[in-house]
Amino acid sequence: MTSPSDLAALAALLADETRAAICLALLDGRAWTAGELAAYAGVAPSTATGHLHRLVDGGLLVQRRQGRHRYVQLADPSVAQLLEDLSARIEPRPAPPRGLRAATASAALRRGRTCYDHLAGRLGVAVTDAMTERGLLDQSAGFALTPAGSAWLADVLGWDPAQPRPSRRPLVRGCLDWTERRQHLGGLAGAKLCETFLGNGWVVRIGSGRAVRLTTSGRVMLRDQLAISLD
């Protein structure tokens, strides 16, 4: 039997508005830095540090230290599920997907979609994996572009990641996908990649949602450049 104090301790982790904001932000699957979360939640960095400690100790978050940065992420998909269950109780869902049309849309989303401004779904994961295998991306300690990867991006995208950037946004960043349970490429490079894929007609949006479909020319490009063959 679960003890009341254990349940209360778990609930207390989410019972603070700042911690709730942090968890909801992390629900996008990305790994955020402590400073980003502090700014997002509108509290001082020192305050955020304390909250992150509690959330990590409580098992809701995991952290990864990388240089002077501390990246933080939801611990596992079940945490995301829990947060979504709680959210559902606040605002009931429109309706569970029913019927052939909805099932088709759902399958399309699993195949490929955009996550904010970069590629996700099986397509996003496949591209990320292929880049890693071909030495373009280093996933051993977080995400980092190799020199070959920078060159490849410059070649494919006509955009050189080594150029000085106006934005403070990280060049590459891991983004966890809850349906695939795999990391895919986010960050500035991920956004540029997605932009190019759409701009060159390698993928097209299905309707007005986030789902995307790989085109024939896109399939050719992936096969030639990254030796990827998707259904």
Added chain:
Amino acid sequence: MTSPSDLAALAALLADETRAAICLALLDGRAWTAGELAAYAGVAPSTATGHLHRLVDGGLLVQRRQGRHRYVQLADPSVAQLLEDLSARIEPRPAPPRGLRAATASAALRRGRTCYDHLAGRLGVAVTDAMTERGLLDQSAGFALTPAGSAWLADVLGWDPAQPRPSRRPLVRGCLDWTERRQHLGGLAGAKLCETFLGNGWVVRIGSGRAVRLTTSGRVMLRDQLAISLD
């Protein structure tokens, strides 16, 4: 999008040890009185009143006033589900039921089982409904035995509910069953009924768990006395 303050407010309801104890107690599906919950949680009645107000306002609990009593219950099965999801994160489940043996046991539990000391499952609900239909039980305002119901119990059980009782336990009490989503008969009368069913061999326990099986003599008795026919 869910706002952080809404999520925090919901979590805060469970973030107090006393409120958590109350919710876990109510997870048995029964309707408890405010005083019982106060004693169970080990706080003063005035303190419990405040907590119950918060839980009802927050939508986790519903209340029903009956005389000078205030009965309180989980608002709906989804609340029970949420509590169980949270508990599961504290102590991971042994394993989901797999295999024929487990599926059979699961089905047996759905058919008939004991809930603490009274009958639940489809059997418990069927008995309760039959008693209501035959004017033995009044469910219009909570649960109450009709005079005819008292006589029937005295006849069937050889136990007169009208006799002065040593126990302070309520004579009858509604008990919500999450799998059936229906109320069944709890309280002292429910316990006596269950005791008689077991003592007369109308139902027998399956193995050492809570599942029970209706015997042939039990089937006859239900048909004759309450016009119930179960598979």
Added chain:
DNA sequence: GCGACGGTTCGGCTCGTACCGAACGATTGT
């Protein structure tokens, strides 16, 4: 090496809230 930057620790302030006891309704049964 030295500054810049991200993150952490510590001290101190403030506010929320859980708690109880006592007094006060409301209901039931004698």
Added chain:
DNA sequence: ACAATCGTTCGGTACGAGCCGAACCGTCGC
């Protein structure tokens, strides 16, 4: 009508927890 019981309201206390600023530590880039 009266007493007993269940529940509620109110006032007052105390403890916990969130917040910030300042000082400090480790990493990165020049």
